[in-house]
Amino acid sequence: MLDFIKINENDNVAVALHPIEAGTEFDGVKIIENIPQGHKAALKPIASGEIVRKYGLPIGHATSDINPGQWVHTHNMATNLSGEVEYNYCPTNPQVTPLEPRTFMGYRREDGRAAVRNEIWIIPTVGCVNDVAKTLVRENQDLVKGSIDGLYTFTHPFGCSQTGHDHAQTRKLLAALVRHPNAGAVLVLSLGCENLTHEQFLQELGEYNPDRVKFLTCQQVEDEFEAGRQLLEECAAYASKFEREEMPVSELVVGMKCGGSDGLSGITANPTVGRFSDLMTAMGGTTVLTEVPEMFGAESFLLDRCVSEEVFQKASDMLNGFKNYFISHNEVVYDNPSPGNKQGGITTLEDKSCGCVQKGGTAPIVDVIGYADSVKTKGLNLLYGPGNDLVSATALTAAGAHMILFTTGRGTPFGAPAPTLKIATNTPLATKKANWVDFNAGAVADGDKTLDEAGADLLDLVIQTASGKLTSSERKGFREISIFKDGVVL
Numbered sequence: 001m002l003d004f005i006k007i008n009e010n011d012n013v014a015v016a017l018h019p020i021e022a023g024t025e026f027d028g029v030k031i032i033e034n035i036p037q038g039h040k041a042a043l044k045p046i047a048s049g050e051i052v053r054k055y056g057l058p059i060g061h062a063t064s065d066i067n068p069g070q071w072v073h074t075h076n077m078a079t080n081l082s083g084e085v086e087y088n089y090c091p092t093n094p095q096v097t098p099l100e101p102r103t104f105m106g107y108r109r110e111d112g113r114a115a116v117r118n119e120i121w122i123i124p125t126v127g128c129v130n131d132v133a134k135t136l137v138r139e140n141q142d143l144v145k146g147s148i149d150g151l152y153t154f155t156h157p158f159g160c161s162q163t164g165h166d167h168a169q170t171r172k173l174l175a176a177l178v179r180h181p182n183a184g185a186v187l188v189l190s191l192g193c194e195n196l197t198h199e200q201f202l203q204e205l206g207e208y209n210p211d212r213v214k215f216l217t218c219q220q221v222e223d224e225f226e227a228g229r230q231l232l233e234e235c236a237a238y239a240s241k242f243e244r245e246e247m248p249v250s251e252l253v254v255g256m257k258c259g260g261s262d263g264l265s266g267i268t269a270n271p272t273v274g275r276f277s278d279l280m281t282a283m284g285g286t287t288v289l290t291e292v293p294e295m296f297g298a299e300s301f302l303l304d305r306c307v308s309e310e311v312f313q314k315a316s317d318m319l320n321g322f323k324n325y326f327i328s329h330n331e332v333v334y335d336n337p338s339p340g341n342k343q344g345g346i347t348t349l350e351d352k353s354c355g356c357v358q359k360g361g362t363a364p365i366v367d368v369i370g371y372a373d374s375v376k377t378k379g380l381n382l383l384y385g386p387g388n389d390l391v392s393a394t395a396l397t398a399a400g401a402h403m404i405l406f407t408t409g410r411g412t413p414f415g416a417p418a419p420t421l422k423i424a425t426n427t428p429l430a431t432k433k434a435n436w437v438d439f440n441a442g443a444v445a446d447g448d449k450t451l452d453e454a455g456a457d458l459l460d461l462v463i464q465t466a467s468g469k470l471t472s473s474e475r476k477g478f479r480e481i482s483i484f485k486d487g488v489v490l
Contacts, residue, residue: 002447004041005267008056013040013072015054015263015345017445032069037426038263038345038409040072052077055266055355057300060348072347079348081297081334085320089312092304094364101248101283102459105467107147107184108242110209114251115181116402116419116466118242119150120235122187123178125201126159126194129218133189136228143236147243148184149468151232154417154481160194161490171196172372173483175204176398178213179374182418184239185212187231192219211238244468250284252466253375255396255404255418256359257291259389261337262409262425263345266355268454269407269425269441274361275455276405276462281363281379288375288399289360290383290392292322296333297350298357302382306365314368318384325486340410359407371484372398390414390482397481403465405458411436415473417481419465422472423458438472 004014004026014026020035027043035041040054046066051058064076107115120143122133133153144151154177158170174196178186190198198217205213214231218224256273258265277287295302299319306312323333334349346352366379372395375381385395389406393416396404403418409425411433424430427442439461443449449457465471473479 002445006043007054007267010056011053012042012044012046013052013054014043015040015267017264017267029068032067033071035071036345040263040345040347042066042068042070042072044068046072051080054351057298057350057354059297059351059354073345074342074347077347079297079334079350081349085299087299087303087312087316087319089306089309090304091306091312094305094362096278096282096363098284099279099282101250101285102463103246103248104252104463105244106247106251107181108245108247109181113181114247114402115184116252117149117182118147118184118239119152119182120148120185120187120232120239121177121180121183121417122151122153122189123174124153124155124159125174125188125190125196127155127157128160128191128194129189130155132218132224132228135225136187136189136232139225140229140232143232146240148236148239152417152479154479156481156483158483158485159196162195162485162487163490164487166485166487167195169371169485170483171200171204173394173398175201176372176374177417177481178205178208180397180400180417182402184242185235186214187228187235188213188215189228190215190217192217248284249280249463249466250378252280252462253286253288253400253402254280254462255288255290255393255399255401257389257392257396257404258294258356258359258407260408260410260412261341261344261346261352261355264425264442264445265346265407265409266358267425268444269409269423270355270358271451272441272444272454272458273359273405273407273423275451276458277359277361277380278363279455279459281361284378286375286378286381287360288369288381288383288396288401289357290385290396291356291387292318292384293326293333293349294353294356294387295319296323296353297348298353301354301357302360302365305363311365311367315365315382318368318382322384344409359405369399371395375400386484388482390416390480391484393420394481394483403462405462407441413473413476413478414480415471415478417479419471420473421461421465436472
């Protein structure tokens, strides 16, 4: 088993693949301190103020002189980031060699879209009816039979007492969920006096099939549970006519994100997802990368891969727009990583970002889409959204992701509305939290698999999941949403 990995020949630090004791030698350097798994050790003298390099890129600077073999972390290193940046487009024109698409067993919707689940969703338009929605789900599970995969609701606290942009964003996000192809049928549940009126929601939703989408306003009926039951029976009758059939993976949309990262995230799990993404786009499929704040400091991995000046400008505006969002709230753009990230070996936001963007692989970036907007172009897309796990996973679902690949070095149990595959960065996590983890990319650090082998295995698992295999979070019924908000609550 390898002790360390030097990711790029220009790096002046290496990453411990497992806990290392002082006295170990690597690359001609004697390690002089105990180094935790995922943490960095200096490979050469790094003077105070000098750049620390990992992935071949700057991830911060030394705040004191660092000797070869010394532990490099928050006690002797800091970020280089500040505010907005003027980016220059130097296209690299990456090429993807087309591959014959494999197939999966999915559902074909009447509008021609593919789906990987055939579920009935209850979407509350306001938080006041959350418990009504949960009761309707609990009391109508007998409708889940035949080709219907489940009955779920996604509660939230909004839909009223919001103004301006927040109100519009809630409306847009909920309408996007109603349109999601994994929902064979949908019951939209309202109270009747909320800001988000039925008329507003219809306008946001646009054209819809009344056999697929039903509406219930609780204040307008004597018994909302009786009325809800009747509408759910109609939803079930419609959804039950869909059956799985063979279709190409070129019709899949897969979201990619990470949470509870550690120092191995950018070495095992994230590049494994990157290999998968390259395979998916080579087969004509679509992948979506979000978590904009976790692109800060790693922009060079992404921007020059944009397929046009127009896409580059959209990506630049997205990055600087998010930085301005921070600054407008009197926050610094580098107030990240989290305590858990730091404990796992990530020191600065650049350190985290350079690992995070490995999920995007090497394919061209074909488009940049806004929050709650739908994917329109096949290939690798960037999505406007924060790093927060629940918010960004919800945004990926709203963009049309059939499923989400979620890498983690610390572990997390939650699930988005779309099937959420958890990918462990290290074997100890995969072993300890086997009830959370679906795929162990720690095998790469163990020397049991190459990244290419792990990426191919992950593609196999994605196809199995698209064909009906449940994720760990699905088996437990863990599904929730969180809506991105910015303004006041009345």
